[in-house]
Amino acid sequence: MPGQKFGPAWFPGLIAVGLAICGALLIGSGMRQRRPWLAAPEWIRSPRARSGIGALLGGLVFYVLAADALGFHITAIVLLAVWIRLLGASWRVTLCVAVLATLVIHLSFYKLLRVPLPWGLLERWAF
Amino acid sequence: MSGVLAQAFWLVFDPYVLWVIFASAIFGLFVGAVPGLTATMATALLVPVTFFMPPVPAIASIVTATAMAIFAGDIPSCLLRMPGTPASAAYTDEAYALTKKGQGELALGAGLWFSILGGLFGTAVLIAAAPSLAEIALKFSSFEYFWLVVLGLASAVFLAIGNPLKGVVSLLLGLLIASQGLDNPAGFPRFTFGIAELAGGLTLIPIMIGMFAVSEILRSVSRIDQPWEMAQTKIGNVLHGMWGLTLRYPWQLLRGSAVGTAIGALPGAGADIAAWMSYAISKRFSKEPDKFGTGHIEGIIEAGASNNSALAGAWIPALVFGIPGDSITAIVIGVLYIKGLNPGPTIFMNNAPAIYAVFLVFILANLLMLPFGIAAIKAAKQMLRAPREVLLPVIVLFCIVGSFAINNSLFGVVLMLAFGVVGYFMEENGFPIAPAILGMVLGAMLEENFISSMIKADGRVLAFFERPIAGALGLLTIAVLTVPVLRRLLRS
Numbered sequence: 217m218p219g220q221k222f223g224p225a226w227f228p229g230l231i232a233v234g235l236a237i238c239g240a241l242l243i244g245s246g247m248r249q250r251r252p253w254l255a256a257p258e259w260i261r262s263p264r265a266r267s268g269i270g271a272l273l274g275g276l277v278f279y280v281l282a283a284d285a286l287g288f289h290i291t292a293i294v295l296l297a298v299w300i301r302l303l304g305a306s307w308r309v310t311l312c313v314a315v316l317a318t319l320v321i322h323l324s325f326y327k328l329l330r331v332p333l334p335w336g337l338l339e340r341w342a343f
Numbered sequence: 344m345s346g347v348l349a350q351a352f353w354l355v356f357d358p359y360v361l362w363v364i365f366a367s368a369i370f371g372l373f374v375g376a377v378p379g380l381t382a383t384m385a386t387a388l389l390v391p392v393t394f395f396m397p398p399v400p401a402i403a404s405i406v407t408a409t410a411m412a413i414f415a416g417d418i419p420s421c422l423l424r425m426p427g428t429p430a431s432a433a434y435t436d437e438a439y440a441l442t443k444k445g446q447g448e449l450a451l452g453a454g455l456w457f458s459i460l461g462g463l464f465g466t467a468v469l470i471a472a473a474p475s476l477a478e479i480a481l482k483f484s485s486f487e488y489f490w491l492v493v494l495g496l497a498s499a500v501f502l503a504i505g506n507p508l509k510g511v512v513s514l515l516l517g518l519l520i521a522s523q524g525l526d527n528p529a530g531f532p533r534f535t536f537g538i539a540e541l542a543g544g545l546t547l548i549p550i551m552i553g554m555f556a557v558s559e560i561l562r563s564v565s566r567i568d569q570p571w572e573m574a575q576t577k578i579g580n581v582l583h584g585m586w587g588l589t590l591r592y593p594w595q596l597l598r599g600s601a602v603g604t605a606i607g608a609l610p611g612a613g614a615d616i617a618a619w620m621s622y623a624i625s626k627r628f629s630k631e632p633d634k635f636g637t638g639h640i641e642g643i644i645e646a647g648a649s650n651n652s653a654l655a656g657a658w659i660p661a662l663v664f665g666i667p668g669d670s671i672t673a674i675v676i677g678v679l680y681i682k683g684l685n686p687g688p689t690i691f692m693n694n695a696p697a698i699y700a701v702f703l704v705f706i707l708a709n710l711l712m713l714p715f716g717i718a719a720i721k722a723a724k725q726m727l728r729a730p731r732e733v734l735l736p737v738i739v740l741f742c743i744v745g746s747f748a749i750n751n752s753l754f755g756v757v758l759m760l761a762f763g764v765v766g767y768f769m770e771e772n773g774f775p776i777a778p779a780i781l782g783m784v785l786g787a788m789l790e791e792n793f794i795s796s797m798i799k800a801d802g803r804v805l806a807f808f809e810r811p812i813a814g815a816l817g818l819l820t821i822a823v824l825t826v827p828v829l830r831r832l833l834r835s
């Protein structure tokens with residue numbers, strides 16, 4: 217900004233310089249240790265952990281994309297069911313918990329705390 | 344003064360507030376007792392709910408839940424050899440060794456009893472120190488605040504366990520995130536990329552839910568194949584023999600509580616680092632250091648008192664300067680602002696009843712820990728049988744709704760997801776999260792005080808050392824920053 221010695225670019229600039237120095241130092245010490253650049257974590261060998269992590273991340277992306285169109289309730293039940301089942305619960309437990317937990321959140325957040333959770337497809341039956 | 348106390352008393356002993364404290368105690372005990380769920384996560388998950396409460400119950404719920412969670416972290420240490428929260432990690436092996444020797448009851452009892460005493464010690468220091476510190480802080484100008492913030496950030500980096508360089512990187516990332524948006528001295532939009540959601544700056548609560556809850560859940564899911572094996576132990580009267588231990592190890596108790604309060608008060612380091620330090624100090628000065636690690640109660644007493652006293656200690660800088668003492672108070676400061684209890688030295692004048700009410704809640708929470716803790720130990724086996732495959736997904740759903748509820752915007756969920764992944768990768772690669780959070784919370788304060796000091800001093804750097812307190816703080820900061828580096832250079 218004109219006329220100002222310490223404008224808005226000053227502070228982020230300082231941070232950038234710091235990050236560059238630290239980055240260079242870390243690269244230096246990493247080179248000396250001679251370890252592989254990338255290493256797979258241990259859980260990658262467990263199918264249950266792998267599908268769990270994948271479903272968790274994928275599910276969160278799905279929620280962001282679909283929640284407004286499908287509505288909170290449908291999205292939440294579907295996601296919970298997929299997650300709980302993939303992590304190894306029986307179908308009966310999965311369905312009971314998915315519906316109950318969604319209901320509890322509906323009652324506490326939507327009804328009690330008045331958070332405007334989207335209804336989406338269920339707009340007509342909103343309660 | 345007595346009028347203020349009476350008002351504070353009425354604020355706390357209100358049926359609604361007592362109900363909130365009761366519910367938060369149970370929540371905190373559960374979160375603390377289940378490995379993989381931490382006290383900080385409990386706080387992050389509570390914020391969206393406290394959002395809708397009046398100030399005193401909102402703060403009371405966080406104080407109670409965290410105090411209970413830090414104690415409850417000791418329970419799975421004894422029974423599963425897994426710390427319930429990172430604050431118990433320092434003496435998990437010791438506690439488990441005691442259980443293996445058939446003294447699980449003693450280990451659990453000491454965890455409870457000395458958590459209460461440590462917590463009360465920290466609370467006493469908070470009540471005594473905070474108002475008098477505030478009197479001094481009233482005279483502070485931007486120069487003093489600038490040095491305080493730098494000192495806080497420096498101690499956060501050097502107190503973190505592991506590589507300090509990675510601590511600096513974490514801190515700088517936090518500061519970078521803080522510099523985003525319009526909230527800077529020039530009011531100039533930075534890093535907004537023309538996106539409307541980015542113009543106001545990133546909301547911290549979804550980021551914290553991501554870094555403290557989602558990343559922790561990712562880690563738990565990655566370890567879902569590891570079974571939890573419960574040690575068989577008979578638990579009767581857990582308080583049996585505690586008075587004897589208190590008389591036998593009074594110094595350990597005092598030293599642990601004092602070190603814990605001090606570490607808590609230092610920005611960036613909280614209950615977990617306090618416990619590690621106290622356990623090491625206990626071993627160093629013990630008459631029987633060779634017994635440590637084989638199931639010896641001394642270290643558990645000192646470190647167990649230490650981590651609970653750190654909780655209250657962390658509130659001292661948080662209330663007086665708005666500088667968080669640990670990651671829990673980093674979240675709390677946001678809540679204080681939302682509730683109109685802006686931290687700073689004037690909080691003791693403008694909001695005295697509410698602040699004394701918070702002090703009362705601290706005392707109450709630590710006293711309630713006795714009956715609640717005994718009940719939690721009795722129910723431990725049931726709590727630890729909670730199926731993780733059901734628990735983790737339900738917590739994720741709570742995280743989603745919580746992140747959404749802060750601004751009623753899906754962008755909160757995006758932030759939560761992004762920072763959950765960032766937090767997971769940082770921790771897996773040895774980058775501590777606490778400095779990043781501290782950087783985010785303090786970034787605006789750092790820049791603002793720096794720029795206004797520079798404008799006042801007309802660009803003269805020496806002006807930062809001309810006022811007596813500022814000068815002393817400045818020299819201290821430079822010492823904290825250079826001494827570890829110099830020592831390392833001299834050694835090599």
